Amino acid sequence: xxxxxxxxxxxxxxxxxxxxxxxxxxxxxxxxxxxxxxxxxxxxxxxxxxxxxxxxxxxxxxxxxxxxxxxxxxxxxxxxxxxxxxxxxxxxxxxxxxxxxxxxxxxxxxxxxxxxxxxxxxxxxxxxxxxxxxxxxxxxxxxxxxxxxxxxxxxxxxxxxxxxxxxxxxxxxxxxxxxxxxxxxxxxxxxxxxxxxxxxxxxxxxxxxxxxxxxxxxxxxxxxxxxxxxxxxxxxxxxxxxxxxxxxxxxxxxxxxxxxxxxxxxxxxxxxxxxxxxxxxxxxxxxxxxxxxxxxxxxxxxxxxxxxxxxxxxxxxxxxxxxxxxxxxxxxxxxxxxxxxxxxxxxxxxxxxxxxxxxxxxxxxxxxxxxxxxxxxxxxxxxxxxxxxxxxxxxxxxxxxxxxxxxxxxxxxxxxxxxxxxxxxxxxxxxxxxxxxxxxxxxxxxxxxxxxxxxxxxxxxxxxxxxxxxxxxxxxxxxxxxxxxxxxxxxxxxxxxxxxxxxxxxxxxxxxxxxxxxxxxxxxxxxxxxxxxxxxxxxxxxxxxxxxxxxxxxxxxxxxxxxxxxxxxxxxxxxxxxxxxxxxxxxxxxxxxxxxxxxxxxxxxxxxxxxxxxxxxxxxxxxxxxxxxxxxxxxxxxxxxxxxxxxxxxxxxxxxxxxxxxxxxx
Numbered sequence: 001x002x003x004x005x006x007x008x009x010x011x012x013x014x015x016x017x018x019x020x021x022x023x024x025x026x027x028x029x030x031x032x033x034x035x036x037x038x039x040x041x042x043x044x045x046x047x048x049x050x051x052x053x054x055x056x057x058x059x060x061x062x063x064x065x066x067x068x069x070x071x072x073x074x075x076x077x078x079x080x081x082x083x084x085x086x087x088x089x090x091x092x093x094x095x096x097x098x099x100x101x102x103x104x105x106x107x108x109x110x111x112x113x114x115x116x117x118x119x120x121x122x123x124x125x126x127x128x129x130x131x132x133x134x135x136x137x138x139x140x141x142x143x144x145x146x147x148x149x150x151x152x153x154x155x156x157x158x159x160x161x162x163x164x165x166x167x168x169x170x171x172x173x174x175x176x177x178x179x180x181x182x183x184x185x186x187x188x189x190x191x192x193x194x195x196x197x198x199x200x201x202x203x204x205x206x207x208x209x210x211x212x213x214x215x216x217x218x219x220x221x222x223x224x225x226x227x228x229x230x231x232x233x234x235x236x237x238x239x240x241x242x243x244x245x246x247x248x249x250x251x252x253x254x255x256x257x258x259x260x261x262x263x264x265x266x267x268x269x270x271x272x273x274x275x276x277x278x279x280x281x282x283x284x285x286x287x288x289x290x291x292x293x294x295x296x297x298x299x300x301x302x303x304x305x306x307x308x309x310x311x312x313x314x315x316x317x318x319x320x321x322x323x324x325x326x327x328x329x330x331x332x333x334x335x336x337x338x339x340x341x342x343x344x345x346x347x348x349x350x351x352x353x354x355x356x357x358x359x360x361x362x363x364x365x366x367x368x369x370x371x372x373x374x375x376x377x378x379x380x381x382x383x384x385x386x387x388x389x390x391x392x393x394x395x396x397x398x399x400x401x402x403x404x405x406x407x408x409x410x411x412x413x414x415x416x417x418x419x420x421x422x423x424x425x426x427x428x429x430x431x432x433x434x435x436x437x438x439x440x441x442x443x444x445x446x447x448x449x450x451x452x453x454x455x456x457x458x459x460x461x462x463x464x465x466x467x468x469x470x471x472x473x474x475x476x477x478x479x480x481x482x483x484x485x486x487x488x489x490x491x492x493x494x495x496x497x498x499x500x501x502x503x504x505x506x507x508x509x510x511x512x513x514x515x516x517x518x519x520x521x522x523x524x525x526x527x528x529x530x531x532x533x534x535x536x537x538x539x540x541x542x543x544x545x546x547x548x549x550x551x552x553x554x555x556x557x558x559x560x561x562x563x564x565x566x567x568x569x570x571x572x573x574x575x576x577x578x579x580x581x582x583x584x585x586x587x588x589x590x591x592x593x594x595x596x597x598x599x600x601x602x603x604x605x606x607x608x609x610x611x612x613x614x615x616x617x618x619x620x621x622x623x624x625x626x627x628x629x630x631x632x633x634x635x636x637x638x639x640x641x642x643x644x645x646x647x648x649x650x651x652x653x654x655x656x657x658x659x660x661x662x663x664x665x666x
Contacts, residue, residue, distance in 0.1 A: 005030070005034045009027065009030060009031055009034065012027050012030075013027065021053060021056075021057050022057075022059075022194075022195065024053060025050060025053055025054060025057070025059065025062045028046050028047075028049050028050040028053065029046075029047075029050055029062065029065050029066070029069070029116065031046045032044075032046030032047040032050060032066075032069050032073070033069065036069065036072060036073055036076070037076070040073045040074075040076040040077045041073075041077065043069065043073040044070060044073045044074065044077075046069075047066050047067075047069035047070045047073060048066075048070065050062060050065070050066040050069070051063060051066035051067060051070065054066055057193065058189075058193060058202070059193065060093055060096055060097050060100075061097070061115055063089075063093045064090055064093040064094055064097060064115060064118075064120075064123075065115055065116060065118060067086045067087070067089040067090035067093060067123065068086075068087070068090045068118055068122050068123050068126070070082075070083075070086035071083045071084075071086035071087035071090060071123060071126045071130070072122075072126065074086060075126065075129070075130055075133075078133075080130050080131075080133055080134035081134065083126070083130045084127065084130045084131060084134065087123040087126040087127045087130060088123075088127065090122070090123035090126075091123045091124055091127065091146075094120045094123060094124075097120070098120070098154075099179065099182050099183075099186075099213075099216075100182065100183050100186035100187075101183065102183060104540075106154045107154055107540055107541075108154075109150075109154050110124070110147070110150060110151050110154060111151070121147060122259070124143060124146060124147040124150070125143075125147060125256065125257075125258035125259065126258070127139075127140070127143035127146075128140050128141075128143040128144045128147070128256045128258065128263050129258055129260065129261065129263060129277065131143060132263050132275050132277055133277065137265070137272050137275040138240075138241065138272055140256075140263060140265075140275060141241060141254065141265050141272060141275075141390075142238060142240065143256075144254065144256035144263060144265070144342075144389075145238035145239070145389050145390055145391050146236065146238050147256065147342075148238075148342065148388055148389040148391070148392075149232075149233075149236040149237065149238045149389065149391055150236040152233065152236075152388065152392075152592055152595060153233060153234055153235065153236040163560050163561060163563070163564045164564060165230055165234075165560075165563050165564055165599075166227070166230065166564070166566065167223070167226075167227050167230050168226070168227075171219070171222070171223055171226075171227075174219060175216075175219055175223070178212060178215050178216050178219060179216070181212045182209065182212045182213065182216065185205060185208050185209050185212060186209070188201070188205055189202065189205045189206070189209070192205065220235055223235075228398075229395055229398065229399060229599070232391070232395055233395065233599065237391075238389070238390075238391045239390060239391045239394045239395070241267065241270055241271075241272060241390055242270050243394075244270055244390050244391075244393065244394045245393060245394040245397035245398060246267065246269055246270050246390065246393065246394075247269065248269040248270070249269065250268075250269060250336075250338060251266075251267070251268055251330075251331055251332075251335060251336075251337055251338065252265075252266075252267040252268075252337070252338035252339070252340060252387075252390070253265070253266055253267070253323075253324070253327060253337065253338070253339055253340065254267060254340035254342075254389065254390065255323070255339075255340065255341055255342045255345050256342055257282055257285060257342045257343040257344065257345065258282065259281065259282050260279065260281060260282075261277050261278050261279040261280055261281070262277070262278045262280060262285065262322070262323075262342075263275060263276075263277050263278075264276045264277075264278060264323065264326070264327070266327045266330060267390070268330075273330065274326075274327065274330070276326055276327075278322055278323075280322065282343070282344075285344055285345075286343075286344045288315060288318065288319065289319075289344040289345070289347065289348055291312065291315055292312070292315045292316060292319060292348065293347065293348075293610070294310075295307045295308055295310045295311045295312075295654070296311075296610045296654050296658065297610065299611070299654070305365065308362060308370055308652050308654050309362050311362065311652070311653070311654070313354050313357045313360035313375055314354075314357070316352060316353050316354035316357075316377075317353075317354040317355075317357055319348065319353050319354075320353040320354055320355055320378065323345070323350070323353070324350070324353060324355075324378065331382065333381055333382065334381075334382065334383075335382060336382065336383045336384070336385060336635060336665050337350075337382045337383070337384050337385075338384075338385055338386070338387060338393070339384055339385070339386050339387075340386070340387050340388065340389050340390065340393075341386065341591065346590045346591045347590060347609050348609075349609055349653075349657045349658060349659075349660055350378055350384050351377060351378055351379035351384055351653075351657045351660070352377050352378070352379065352653040352657035353377065353378045354375055354376070354377060354378075355376045355377065355378055355380075355381060356375070356376040357374065357375050357376075358374045358375075359373075359374045360372065360373070360374045360375040361373050361374060362652060364649070370649070370650065370651065370652040370654075370655075371649065371651040371652070372651050372652055372653070377653065377657070379642070379657065383635050383638075383639055383665070384660070384661075385604075385635055385660075385661045385662070385663065385664070385665045386591070386594070386660050386661065386662045386663075387591075387662065387663070388591040388592070388594070388595045388662075392591075392595050392598070395598075395599075396595075396598040396599075396603075396663065396664075397664075399598075399601060406518060406519035406520050406521050406568055406569075407495060407519075407521050408495050408496070408497060408519050408520045408521065409488060409492045409495055409496045409497070409520065409521065409522045409523075409524070409625075410496075410497050410499075410513065410517075410520040410522070410523045410524065411484070411485045411488050411489075411496060411497070411498045411499070411524045411526065412499045412500075412504050412509070412524065412525050412526065412527060412546070413478070413481040413482060413484060413485040413498065413499075413500050413504070413524070413526035413527065414477075414478055414479060414481045414482040414485065414500040414501060414504070414526070415478070415500075415501070415504045415527045415528075415545060415546055415547040415548070416501055416502055416504070416547040416548060416549050417471075417472060417475050417476065417477055417478075417528070417545065417547070417548055418472055418476075418477060461553075461554035462552045462553065462554055463538065463552050463553070463554050463556075464538060464552075465552060467535065467538050467539070468548065468551065468552045470535070471535075471545065471548060472548055475528045475545055478526065478527065478528070478576055478614060479614075480614040480615055480617075480618050481526035481527070481575065481576070481614070481618065482500060483618060484524070484526050484575075484618040484621060484622060485498045485500060485524075485526065487618075487622045488524065488622070488625060491622075491625060491626050491629060492625075492629065497513075497520075499512075499513070501547065502547055502549055503547075504527070504546050504547045505546050505547045505549065505553070505555050506546050506553075506554070506555040506556070506557060507553075507555075509546065509557065514565065517565055517566060517567060518566050518567065518568045518601075519568075520567075520568075520569055521568075521569055521570050521571075522569060522570065522571050522572075522573070522625060522628070523567070523569050523571070523572045523573070523602070524572075524573045524575070524621065524625070525544050525557075525572070525573065525574050525575065526573075526575045526576065526618075526621070527544055527545050527546065527575070527576065528544070528545045528576050528611075529542070529543065529544045529545070529574050529576070529593070529607075530542070530543055530545070531543075531590050531592070531593055539556065539558075541558050541559045541560060541592075542558070542559040542590075542592055542593040542596070543556040543557065543558050543559070544556070544557040544574065545557075559592060559593055559596045560596075562593070562596040562597055562599075562600055563596045563599045563600055564600070565600040565601070566600065566601060567597070567600045567601035567602050568601050569601065569602045569603065570602075570603045570604065570628075570634065571602070571603065571604050571605075571606065571625075571628065571634050572597050572602040572604070572605045572606070573605075573606040573621055573624070573625075574593075574605065574606065574607045574608065575608060575612075575617050575618070575621055576608065576611055576612070576614065576617060590607060590609065591662070593605075593607070594607055594662030594663065595662075597662075598662070598663055602663065603634075603663055603664045604634045604661055604662065604663035604664045604665075605661070605662045605663055606621075606624070606634075606638065606659060606660075606661055606662075607659070607660055607662055608658045608659050608660075609658045609659075609660060610654075610658045612654070612655065612658045612659070616645050616650050616655040616656070617659075619641070619644060619645055619648070620638075620641035620642065620644070620645055620656065620659055621641070622641075623637075623640055623641040623644045624637040624638055624640065624641040625637070627640045627641070633665060633666045634661060634663075634664065634665060634666070635661055635665035635666070638659065638661050641656075641659075642656040642657075642659070
């Protein structure tokens with residue numbers, strides 16, 4: 001109600017004097033925001049006054065808001081150069097604000113944290129939009145890459161006890177110390193700038209801040225020299241397309257989702273071929289994705305027929321026309337396509353986008369097989385692989401691994417997930433053993449606290465009773481995966497190591513598997529995974545569930561722990577995962593987990609975007625692994641697995657399209 005807002009603004013102006021600078025900044029922001037859409041010129045004037053006052057006061061928060069407001073106002077007036085300049089300043093302020101946050105807050109910095117309703121991601125996305133509109137496509141792509149790089153960097157800013165990401169722990173501790181000093185110094189600056197603060201202390205605090213920032217720059221360069229991959233990930237430095245590892249014959253589509261539309265980039269080799277801005281709001285896009293995926297969520301024996309028959313081909317066609325159609329003439333049929341999705345698009349299997357639909361329908365029954373008639377999917381034209389970004393692709397390909405030095409196969413399957421299963425599995429004995437381990441670990445920690453206390457306790461993490469029970473209730477047993485493990489053993493013989501049931505715990509993983517993890521060429525996690533936000537704040541990163549024994553033991557393989565592994569695998573397979581459609585559609589969680597395995601050294605990761613029917617999941621994985629043994633590439637093997645399922649009567653995309661390959665096609 002802008003009219004009522006104007007009345008309140010007038011009333012506020014009458015009582016806020018020029019000496020009340022904090023209140024005046026808030027008032028200027030409200031005035032600029034209230035007329036942003038209807039009177040952008042007037043809005044520009046208000047935000048300029050706010051920027052001037054914020055600079056005078058030294059307020060990072062209001063400097064950020066002023067420049068975001070100016071960027072949006074200039075964008076609305078099609079003043080692209082001015083808008084770009086304002087958004088660039090806003091990004092600088094956002095990066096400074098980020099340095100003042102503790103690691104937990106950094107995890108939600110871009111998309112979760114807000115200042116007066118404005119997300120920190122706003123200027124990053126604004127740069128991508130505005131640069132595309134002014135014809136600077138390469139700079140637009142750089143901005144999109146920066147957003148994805150920053151999002152992933154923030155996910156790993158809070159490391160679990162004992163995790164090092166392959167970096168000297170002394171450097172990580174030094175980095176943590178400097179960042180802690182910057183945060184502490186910022187809090188003191190804010191206290192001094194408050195109404196009752198002692199502003200005489202500010203000059204000394206500003207000097208301290210500059211000194212800490214210089215220390216951070218020095219350490220960043222040191223890390224860059226010794227650990228370039230970690231540096232590029234942790235400090236969010238995107239790689240320009242002309243310096244990327246894209247091959248000359250490769251074709252990629254990259255996406256940047258923003259509040260007002262999607263920027264799409266067609267990349268051929270190391271050349272940006274075409275960019276298009278699609279005017280669709282983030283909210284509308286997310287609603288479309290939710291509706292598109294709805295028939296595949298929470299499918300059970302009781303509702304499977306109703307759910308799968310409700311699949312709306314028209315929504316698949318809408319997404320195809322929005323995301324693919326403009327570029328299809330430049331993409332050869334049968335040629336592998338690299339897709340780099342963003343946000344909600346990360347939970348869309350592009351394979352099942354509908355190219356053509358003529359009286360599309362679902363025939364058959366779940367018990368005898370379901371066939372789709374009158375529809376051509378994108379998967380019928382082009383095989384697809386996924387990467388998070390051009391930067392992620394390049395870093396993965398730059399890693400210097402032995403490439404196939406190991407030949408063994410690891411299978412983790414059929415985990416214990418229910419309380420009943422635990423009771424049947426001698427839980428009392430396991431719990432007693434666990435208690436002894438905990439007591440010993442605590443004693444060891446007390447003796448060596450000054451050395452590495454975090455590492456000493458990394459194996460005794462506990463979940464809250466509420467969270468443990470919730471996980472036990474939400475995730476069902478996976479008995480079919482036992483058959484998969486047996487089938488893989490038949491295919492690969494003595495080369496296979498299988499961990500099932502109560503052996504599939506995090507403790508066993510650390511003690512028995514991690515020391516030899518580099519010997520595995522293929523790794524299969526036939527267990528549940530979750531990449532959404534349902535279990536916040538206790539679980540704040542993508543996870544794979546291992547056996548939930550004993551009671552409350554944290555047997556979750558987390559993304560940050562994955563990044564600490566030293567893999568040399570051509571293929572990692574994750575079966576029965578859920579991407580999670582929580583408050584925000586967690587597409588970045590899906591791509592993040594894939595990227596984590598690549599950071600650890602895996603060439604490709606097979607992931608599922610919803611909980612697929614267990615029997616077909618197992619069949620796709622079995623056929624795929626057998627095909628790789630016979631010389632097929634990972635992408636060819638995935639196509640073989642899908643083809644086997646479809647030809648067996650499970651042609652509905654629910655059964656085959658949910659599996660995507662993140663990483664190398666060959």
